[in-house]
Structure formats: structure tokens, C-alpha cells
Amino acid sequence: MSFLRLDKVSVGFTRYDGLIHQRELRILEDLSFGVERGELVALIGASGGGKSLLAHAIFGILPTNAVVGGSIRLEGTTLDAALRQRYCGRRMALVPQSLSHLDPMTRCRKQIAWAGQRAGRQLDSGSINTLLVRYGLDEAAANAFPHQLSGGMARRMMMAIATVGDPDLIVADEPTSGLDAENCENVLSRLRTLADAGKAVLLITHSLAEALPFANRVAVMKGGRLDSVEFASDFVGGGEALRSRFARALWSALPQNAFSAAEAKC
Numbered sequence: 001m002s003f004l005r006l007d008k009v010s011v012g013f014t015r016y017d018g019l020i021h022q023r024e025l026r027i028l029e030d031l032s033f034g035v036e037r038g039e040l041v042a043l044i045g046a047s048g049g050g051k052s053l054l055a056h057a058i059f060g061i062l063p064t065n066a067v068v069g070g071s072i073r074l075e076g077t078t079l080d081a082a083l084r085q086r087y088c089g090r091r092m093a094l095v096p097q098s099l100s101h102l103d104p105m106t107r108c109r110k111q112i113a114w115a116g117q118r119a120g121r122q123l124d125s126g127s128i129n130t131l132l133v134r135y136g137l138d139e140a141a142a143n144a145f146p147h148q149l150s151g152g153m154a155r156r157m158m159m160a161i162a163t164v165g166d167p168d169l170i171v172a173d174e175p176t177s178g179l180d181a182e183n184c185e186n187v188l189s190r191l192r193t194l195a196d197a198g199k200a201v202l203l204i205t206h207s208l209a210e211a212l213p214f215a216n217r218v219a220v221m222k223g224g225r226l227d228s229v230e231f232a233s234d235f236v237g238g239g240e241a242l243r244s245r246f247a248r249a250l251w252s253a254l255p256q257n258a259f260s261a262a263e264a265k266c
């Protein structure tokens with residue numbers, strides 16, 4: 001039994017088709033995979049493929065016209081609204097893709113303290129500073145309003161806010177988008193450290209190359225479905241060990257490998 005287990009998860013949206021009839025537009029179909037404690041699973045997929053929707057389905061924050069099918073379980077228990085309310089920030093935390101999740105009117109220090117309180121932790125200013133140092137942030141960043149931070153600093157601030165309650169499951173949605181190489185490395189190695197400390201980490205990204213050095217397994221999405229789940233260590237050589245042809249094509253299409261454009265399009 002995986003720590004986080006998704007079985008036949010689907011996500012769609014109901015839309016009016018005319019005045020009365022409603023129609024469901026399916027975005028995600030039949031996704032099944034798990035994330036164990038101690039591992040980092042990278043969920044790879046094209047832009048607009050539904051990766052963020054899956055993250056939002058796990059946390060129960062989809063819009064009201066969304067229809068979610070299948071089951072999402074944490075340690076064997078189905079996540080319902082009450083459980084999510086209880087677990088959010090403590091047992092499970094989301095690092096959202098959009099920087100707009102930071103409150104523009106509140107200094108970062110306060111936002112961290114609030115997140116700590118939600119997770120049942122009273123944080124003094126010393127422990128907030130210690131947390132920030134892990135993400136390469138200083139006291140000035142803590143005292144800043146979000147708009148005063150660079151994009152990279154804001155992303156790292158969101159990581160700090162998400163992990164303040166020491167959650168067992170961290171879902172990080174494109175946490176490196178807009179970051180330079182050094183910031184990227186900082187964020188991804190921090191996620192790796194969390195996995196090494198026994199947390200279950202789901203890293204959502206469109207970059208296979210970026211995720212591979214940090215991931216244990218890679219879940220590859222294609223056309224709203226799960227194409228395959230591969231071991232990160234199988235992305236070597238000509239990709240002979242990879243089970244999926246599509247995963248092999250993605251691997252070959254990386255700049256460091258022989259480019260196979262025809263296959264990558266399949």
C-alpha cells in the first residue's frame with residue numbers, strides 16, 4: 001500500500017450544452033499510481049495536460065463544476081473533505097504553481113506564522129528564520145511583502161510556507177518555473193532532502209531533464225492519461241530499460257541525447 005495512492009482518477013468539468021443539457025468535458029482519465037514515503041515521484045506531462053488539476057484534485061480544491069472520479073487515498077484512507085481539512089498543512093501540503101497564492105497584503109513572516117498555526121505550531125521569529133535559511137532566504141525576505149520578492153524568492157517562500165508544518169506528503173506543482181539554474185537546484189535538492197527524510201514527494205513538472213537527477217520514479221502523462229511509470233535510473237543510454245515507447249522518445253528528445261523528433265511527436 002502506497003502512502004499516497006491514486007486509483008483510476010479522472011477529472012472533468014460539466015458544461016452547459018445548450019440551455020438545459022450538461023456535458024462533461026474529461027481532462028484526466030484513469031490515472032493510477034502511488035507515491036511511497038522516502039521517494040520523490042516526478043509527474044511529467046505537457047503544458048495544459050492536467051497536471052495541476054491532478055494536484056488540486058488531491059487537495060480537494062477544484063472548482064465546483066469539476067467532477068472527480070476514482071479514489072485518492074492517504075495511508076489507505078480515502079481523502080474526504082473532513083480529512084483534508086484536518087490534514088492540510090500538517091500531513092499533506094501543496095506548493096502551488098501560481099505565485100498569486102501568496103497574500104499580497106501580508107508580510108511573508110506573518111504568512112509563515114499563519115501556516116504554522118494552521119499546522120498546530122507556534123513559531124517564534126528564531127524558528128521562522130531557521131526555516132528560511134534552508135531555502136536560502138534571509139530576514140529581509142521574511143519582512144518583505146510578496147511583491148518585493150523576486151520570482152525565485154517568492155517560489156522558495158512558498159516552499160517554506162508549505163513545509164512549515166512538517167507534512168508527510170508534499171506535492172510541488174512546477175516549483176522551479178521561472179528560476180535560474182542555482183535556484184532550481186536549491187528547490188529540487190530541498191525536495192530530495194525531504195524525501196530522504198522519509199516524506200513522500202510528488203514533483204509536478206514538464207521538464208524530464210530537470211527532474212531526473214532528483215527523482216526515484218517518473219510518472220509520464222500523455223493525452224490526459226498515465227502513459228507509464230518508470231524508474232528514474234532507467235533513463236540511461238539509449239533508454240533500452242524503459243518500458244514505454246513514449247518515455248523512450250521523451251528521453252531521446254533531450255538535448256544531451258540523439259534527437260528523434262519523429263518519435264517524440266508520437
Ligand SMILES: Nc1ncnc2c1ncn2[C@@H]1O[C@H](COP(=O)(O)OP(=O)(O)OP(=O)(O)O)[C@@H](O)[C@H]1O
Pocket residue numbers: 013027045046047048049050051052053054063097174206
Ligand atoms: N475550471 C475549469 N474549467 C474547464 N476547464 C479547465 C478548468 N481549469 C482547467 N481547465 C482545463 O484543464 C486543462 C488542464 O489544465 P492544467 O492547468 O491542469 O494543466 P497543466 O498540465 O498543469 O499545465 P501547465 O504545465 O501549463 O501548468 C487545460 O486545458 C485547462 O483549460
Ligand code: NI
Pocket residue numbers: 051052053097173174
Ligand atoms: Ni500546471
